[in-house]
Amino acid sequence: MKLARDTWLIFQRQFMLLARNPVWVFVGVFQPVMYLLLFAPLLKPALAPLGATTNAQTYRIFVPGLLVLLAIFGGLFQGFGLIAELRAGVIERSRVTPVSRFALLLGRSLRDVVSLLAQAVIITLLALAFGLRVQIGNLLLAYLLLALIALMTSTLSYGVALRVKSEDALAPLMNTVAQPVLLLSGILLPLAFAPSWLRRVADWNPFSWAVDGARALFAGHIGDDSVWQGLTVIGVIAVLAVVWAAREFARSVR
Template identity: 85%
Template sequence: MKFLRDTWLILQRQMLLLLRNPVWLFVGIFQPVMYLLLFAPLLRPALVPLGATTNAEMYRIFVPGLLVLLAIFGGLFQGFGLIAELRAGVIERSRVTPVSRLALLLGRSLRDVVSLLAQAVIITLLALAFGLRVYLGNLLLAFLLLGLIALMTSAVSYGVALKVRSEDALAPVMNTVAQPVLLLSGILLPLAFAPQWLKNVAQWNPFSWAVDGTRALFAGHLDDQRVWQSLLIMGVLTTLAVVWAAREFARSVR
């Protein structure tokens, strides 16, 4: 019970800090909205071979990838804020508090998940206005998958930030990770267009499974095995990431 209470207290504080400066919420959705408005219409001719003959079908392919992109990048770059807290002595002062070290991490990461889901809801609502159609139950399950992705990438970002303790080092590390993840996950353009060797390499990218699972949910295929495979893969990786990052937090505030 103490751990849950500590996590809730940290989450409340982090949400309060976020709401005091809500510009970050809008900054976070600006680029995805631009992709939705300016890039998605260009894809329709390319997606016709995949059966996307209407706006609804086109957005069912494009929007899930866009949301996964938001979850990945929204989480991977959260470590910059933690480095600022390290420099300001916030983490140092945490040493004298009885708050659980895991709660210090989880409260921050859950803040990132809430922020991501708020952005995902806004983008989905905009896509509905452009013709996207998706079942509510499938959409909620897709949001669960997005939440796992955001929790995992956020935890990894915090863990790496505690290791490097410098924005100059964190930026190239995160970009080095993000670029191949983006290219090998079929986020903006399905891997159906890729050569076979690239498809084989993408099979080792867990985010490729996440994109496929999210697209299956948006298409209404709840019984598709890719849905449950992606949830399982993301669930395991998220658990490992949180455990590792929590240990880094414990060492930093010991």
């Protein structure tokens, strides 16, 4: 009960800070919108071998990957704000409060999840104008998958930020992680186009499972194995990431 109350208090404070400066929500969504407007129209000929002969079919393949991209990159770079709080002494002052150390992490991460879901809704609404069609139940389950990805990546970013304590170290580290993750997840183009050795390597990338699951949901195949496999894989890793990052928070504020 105390954990839930403390988490809610931290979430309220963090969300209030975000609400005072909502421009960051739109800054975060700018690059995916550019992909949606300027890159997606080029894909219909490329995706024709997969049966994407209409705009609706093209966007059902592309938009899920784009949303996963948003959740990955939006979460991985949340640690920069935490480093600023470390430098300002905010985390240090948390030592004298009775707030749960786990809540300090979870409240921040839930704020990030809400922010990224808001951006995902904006992307989806724009894609509807270009012909995307998706069932509401499948869409909500896809948003659950995105929420787990955002929770996982943001907590990992916070944990790493507490370790390195420097933007100069965090930026190249996150970029080094994000680049192969992007290329081996089939976000921009399905891995069906990839050679067999590349698909085997991608099987070790949990985000490729998430992309497959999200695409199955957008295609209306809620019972597809990839949906539950993606939710399970991402859910387990998210729990492990939260536990590890919470320990880093406990070490930093005790």
